[in-house]
Amino acid sequence: MRNKALSEQVAIVTGGGTGIGRAFAVALAAAGTKVVIASRRAEVVDRTAAELNSVLGAEHVFSYGFDLLDAGQTPALVAWVLDRFGSIDLLINNSGLAIPESVVDITDGGWETVLETNVGGAMRLVRAVYPHMLSQDFGDVVNISSQAGKHGYADVPSYCASKFALLGFAESLRDDIRKRQANVRVFNFCPGLVDVDHVAENDVPRADAIHVSNMAKTLMYALSLDRDVTLEDISLYKK
Numbered sequence: 217m218r219n220k221a222l223s224e225q226v227a228i229v230t231g232g233g234t235g236i237g238r239a240f241a242v243a244l245a246a247a248g249t250k251v252v253i254a255s256r257r258a259e260v261v262d263r264t265a266a267e268l269n270s271v272l273g274a275e276h277v278f279s280y281g282f283d284l285l286d287a288g289q290t291p292a293l294v295a296w297v298l299d300r301f302g303s304i305d306l307l308i309n310n311s312g313l314a315i316p317e318s319v320v321d322i323t324d325g326g327w328e329t330v331l332e333t334n335v336g337g338a339m340r341l342v343r344a345v346y347p348h349m350l351s352q353d354f355g356d357v358v359n360i361s362s363q364a365g366k367h368g369y370a371d372v373p374s375y376c377a378s379k380f381a382l383l384g385f386a387e388s389l390r391d392d393i394r395k396r397q398a399n400v401r402v403f404n405f406c407p408g409l410v411d412v413d414h415v416a417e418n419d420v421p422r423a424d425a426i427h428v429s430n431m432a433k434t435l436m437y438a439l440s441l442d443r444d445v446t447l448e449d450i451s452l453y454k455k
């Protein structure tokens with residue numbers, strides 16, 4: 217089965233300017249991967265890319281302003297990455313949001329925004345990137361679901377529905393991969409609370425949350441497994 221070192225790979229990390237996505241970008245860029253971080257706030261992804269490249273002393277992180285909710289922007293992002301780097305080996309569907317509306321006061325707009333961002337956005341990216349992974353016979357897709365993709369919570373029903381749906385979509389992608397015997401793996405993260413405010417190496421995370429570095433370490437471990445091995449749903453909780 218074809219393999220490729222991380223130092224030769226090209227990754228897209230949605231929401232890579234902040235929080236968990238940024239921690240993924242740090243770890244991947246340190247391994248030599250070219251990482252495209254993409255989200256709505258261009259100034260945030262620009263700043264993150266500049267900071268990480270300055271620490272590395274090399275240009276490994278590239279920013280791209282992009283809104284998952286604008287359907288046309290996904291093919292444009294994918295075309296830009298392929299044109300510039302020639303490949304997409306790793307797609308990390310990390311962008312996501314929650315709108316706290318209970319089952320009795322949930323709005324159509326809130327529901328639509330959460331579902332479209334958290335699962336519609338991932339679907340559109342997979343739809344655009346997966347054919348390329350099939351044609352190059354190599355790729356990994358990482359989806360950031362949540363503990364809320366396994367359990368329901370009264371304060372965020374739309375978020376729970378979107379994160380369950382993301383896992384369902386990933387199962388269908390896995391089935392497609394199995395049927396084609398393709399060299400593509402799908403990893404889903406289902407974390408409990410991750411502290412995205414205290415992210416420096418020596419910061420102590422909030423008592424109810426894990427340090428974000430655990431997400432990055434787990435990503436790198438999962439990616440290091442043999443090509444015919446997949447860790448399916450990765451649940452990380454504060455013990």
Ligand SMILES: NC(=O)c1ccc[n+]([C@@H]2O[C@H](COP(=O)([O-])OP(=O)(O)OC[C@H]3O[C@@H](n4cnc5c(N)ncnc54)[C@H](OP(=O)(O)O)[C@@H]3O)[C@@H](O)[C@H]2O)c1
Pocket residue numbers: 230231232233234235236237254255256257258260282283284285310311312313333360361362363406407408409410411412
């Ligand atoms: N932190 C936790 O406790 C936790 C636990 C379980 C799962 N998660 C999941 O982990 C992922 C990352 O969250 P985080 O905690 O790191 O929070 P975060 O820093 O708020 O990250 C969310 C990212 O999504 C991006 N985003 C939101 N809407 C977007 C859109 N329409 N188009 C493109 N990008 C968009 C945001 O960037 P822009 O605003 O610039 O667009 C932001 O960078 C999310 O999917 C979240 O649901 C988090």
